Every structure is written in C-alpha cells, then in structure tokens.
Amino acid sequence: MTTTLTEQQLAFTFADGVEPSQYDEWSFYRNQFNAVCGGTKAIDFVCLDGDHLWLIEVKDYRRHRRTKLVDLGDEVAGKVRDTLAGLVAASCNANEAEEQRMARQALGRSRLRVVLHLEQPRNPSRLFPRAVDPDDVLLKLKQRLKAVDSHPRVVDQSTLDADMPWTVAGVAR
Template identity: 55%
Template structure:
C-alpha cells in the first residue's frame, strides 16, 4: 500500500486529491494498526488524512446508501473520538513510526497551522419506510461543532455534491 495517494478508494467512493497531494488512508497505516492501536487496547481512526499547504484535513466517510446506520453511539460522538485518537496517533507516528513515509506524513500534518474536520456522508437518494434518511446533516453538524471545537470550530458535513470551495478534492461514486 502506498502511504501517499492521490486517488483513494473508500467503499464505493473515489476521492481524487490534487497532483502532489499529501493524502493517505490513515486507518490502514502500519503504525496505526500494528503499533499505536495495539498499545492502547483499541483506538479509533479517521479514514483519510490530507495536508493541503498549511491546512490539515481529517476526513471520516460514512456511506449509508447500501446499509443503514446500526451503531448505538451518537454519530458526532463517534467522529469526535476518531478525531481525538487520530491526532494522538499522528503524534505517536511522528515520534516512533517504523515506516518513514508514515512518519514524514504525520510530521507534515502536525506542522499545519489549521486542522479541519470533515464528515463525508452519503445517504439513499430516495426515502422509504425501509430506508428513511439515515442522518440529519444539520443536526450532526450542530453536535459535531460542540464536540470538536477545540480542534476545528467550523467542522463540515458534506456529500459528494456539496463539497466546500476550500476542499481541493473531488469525490465520485
């Protein structure tokens, strides 16, 4: 697995980052899986990390088009835990990752002067009694703002059709 990727596949979604981007599937890092996670008896991780100039992006992806949400934990609480644990994992990787690319990318993200938190969520196009809208994005955003405000006072909840101008990537799928 390449640590730095310009195209990242997550389930049915394809994330395309700019040429020369520093982006990676953090939850697949050897440091996260073999060193950090095992040391603490289990931690959480965001799906993608991305360094874009002075901004570090922590991106969590949820795709409810095929399967409804079944976890009992509140979605905003789940994302906040993943952000917290990812930041701790990046500090650990910066110091002790065995993979030089992971160590370098962790260092680059920790040098960013701003961190952004993104929940990318895809939902069924049509509502039905069997598959109603899984999540109210506005309600999740409100809760998420309270949970991650010390990291990012303006987190984003987006889908592939509502990416913000500051997000220099595209999503298809």
Template identity: 35%
Template sequence: MSALHVEGRLSFSFGDDWQILKWDDHTAFQDGLKRFEGTRAVDFVGLLFGAPWFIEVKDFRDYRIENKQRLTSGELAKEIAWKVRDSIASMAWACQRTPLDRNDLGPFLRSLLGCKHKVPVVLWLEEDRPPTPAAASALAEAIKRELTWLNPKVLVMCRDLAEQHAIPGLVVTSQPAPR
C-alpha cells in the first residue's frame, strides 16, 4: 500500500517499499524539541529497503526573486543541514521517552545508527525554471559540505530531474496553484 502526502503544491506518493513519517508534523516532534526556539525538522524521514532517508521539500515556484539570495549565498544549504541535524536529535530525544520497540521511530533510528552506507539526503526543490544539472550538483555539494559529520549522499531533485535520477518507489506530482 502506498502512502500519499501533500506538501504545499506537491503530492508525494511513496510505494510499498517505503516506511515514511511526515516528521515535521509528527507528534513526537511537535510535542518534543520543536518547543525549543529555532529547532527545525525535515519534511519526511523514511526507510527504503531498510536504509534511512531524509527528504526536505522546497517549492519556490512563483517566489524566485524572494529566494534567489537563499540559493546563491549558501543559506539554503545550511538550512537543510540544520533540519537534518535537528531531526536526528529530536528523534533521539523522543525515543528516550518511549522505548524504541514501542514507537514508529525505532526502526528508523536503528537503521541510521547501523548504516554502513552514505545516508541519502534529498532536497526536493521546485522552481519556476528547473535547476540545471550543474546548479543542482553545486547545491548538493554545498549541502554535503554542511553535513560532513553524516557523510551523506545528497540529491537535489525536482520533477524535471526525476526521470534521470529516479528515487525508487517515489512519484511526485504537482497540484494546481491556489487562485
């Protein structure tokens, strides 16, 4: 059974091989470390074939000018890194309060701690004009530099790049813009 999640104007359909949590809306985050000023979270944490994934969604369509500085200054790369860091910390904090075997965070944290491969960190970035492969690669490298402690595999994706670098079992579609 696939899971469908809407994030802004994008629908994310995760196939049967995924275990997915909408982390920034999850009760353990909302009632936990989010209460501390400045704590952030990625949109999704998931397991695909037992491997942990972090997915952050940014939809800059119709907001190109407002976000241009974030993209070119390194600010967005830092924001993604902070969200990954805070997501891991908030999941560990939540698990201290409930035994790992009795909550939905246990499988994710166990896989993260035992991971012998690079942890995928995905920035799903929709813009009015899709990023060029060179721009996506440069942004991925900037995020990777901010996350050296995690040793991640960083992907900057959008619907136009999804055919070239498909994520197994994930289909992203666009919703109409509000009128």
C-alpha cells in the first residue's frame, strides 16, 4: 500500500514496502528533543527503504521567496545533523513505541541518503525570482555532509531519480 505525506504544497507518494514518516511532527521531536542544547531543527521526512535511510528536506519557493539569511546548504546540513542526533535519542527515549521502533530501524540501515527537494518558479521573474542556485546548494551539501552522504541530491518534481521510491505532485490550494 502506498503512503502519501504532504509538505507545503507538495504531496509525496511513497512506493509499496517503503516506510516514510514526517519526522518533524514526531511527538518525541516536538515535546522532548526540540529544546535540547537550546533548540534543534528537523528534516521533514525520514524514509526507510530496504537498506536505505532517506532524509528528505522540502523547500517550496514557487509562491514565496526565501527570507532566511542563513545559507540553504548550511540550514539543511544542520537539520541533517540534528535529525540524526534525534533518531539516536528517540531509539532509546521516545515515549511512543512506534517512534522508538522507527528510530531503531532507521539507525540499523546500512545506507544513508540526503535529499533536498527544492521547488522554484519554472519561469523566474522579478516578482518570483529563483531563490537559490541548486548547483551552489548541492556543492555546499557535498562539503558539509561528506561524512554522512558523499552524494547528496537536490531535486524537484521533474528531476527525481529512478532509485528514489517516491513521486511528487503539487497540491491544489
């Protein structure tokens, strides 16, 4: 059975046999881990697929410009770091059995993949320019995350790779 999760104006449909979860909505993250060390950040989705743990961050700048001053690559790298730490803590201390089980399963995977799903205006204009250069973000992610995933990916709806066990469609507002 497929699972569909929505983030911003995008619906992610995961293939049969794949176990996705909206990590930033976990009770453990929100109620226990978020305040650790003065605050943490979270990746949008964790996804278990065979021997792979996919960490997926979603950014949709088609309707709203990026307003944060921090570099997008640095922001995503920090979320990856905090999410991995959160999964370790959840595997031991999560109050919800399902979150603890998923964290333990995630940590047992032998392959870790990081994906930034980045949607931007197809036809940039002055009103809706491209928020970031995907190639610049990819280079920053490779530099920051080489010990985690030496081949992170920056994709959008039209550039998903065949080995990614999900599809993405826009959601009507």
